[in-house]
Amino acid sequence: QKEVEQDPGPLSVPEGAIVSLNCTYSNSAFQYFMWYRQYSRKGPELLMYTYSSGNKEDGRFTAQVDKSSKYISLFIRDSQPSDSATYLCAILTTGFQKLVFGTGTRLLVSP
């Protein structure tokens, strides 16, 4: 079993749709959760960072963590074509700062 599971997609939505991206993880000791956005042939860009259960909102983006279910989500409201990218969930292990990534979900937002 992979430590972090993520549906690779692609996920295609029309402009303005609400997008839901999800990951599950296996180790209940994980405490720090991140979402990165990666455009084609670019490095990952940190979008959201959270370390507790519940919701964290930043503009059109909401990150949600449910530690009891070991489930993390990223919601994008009013999606735009510029949101078309691969979204990577990542979990930061303590001890030393190692990120464990999901495979990434490719999102396509059509005008």
Place this chain on the structure above:
Amino acid sequence: ETGVTQSPTHLIKTRGQQVTLRCSSQSGHNTVSWYQQALGQGPQFIFQYYREEENGRGNFPPRFSGLQFPNYSSELNVNALELDDSALYLCASSLPLAGGNTGELFFGEGSRLTVL
């Protein structure tokens, strides 16, 4: 404040050769990590350097080695290149997860290595 910069951006090597990739960390960040991202996959942790010492390593063979310099910049060296080493190599810098720091990692644009 400058971000993480990596060089070269692209390079092509043949099997058996050696490669050195370079990374300058974000200003003030003393921890540097390297990741390998194969096509269609998430990045995989190679190793991390803090204060010029390797303090964590992923499941990569010894032919993957690194250095960190006093100015916190870093190098990734790969010997005896194999076809499967073709990937995007990402460098990330951060502050240690302690003393109120959140441990967020910031990535460079990567070095795309093709092994023929």
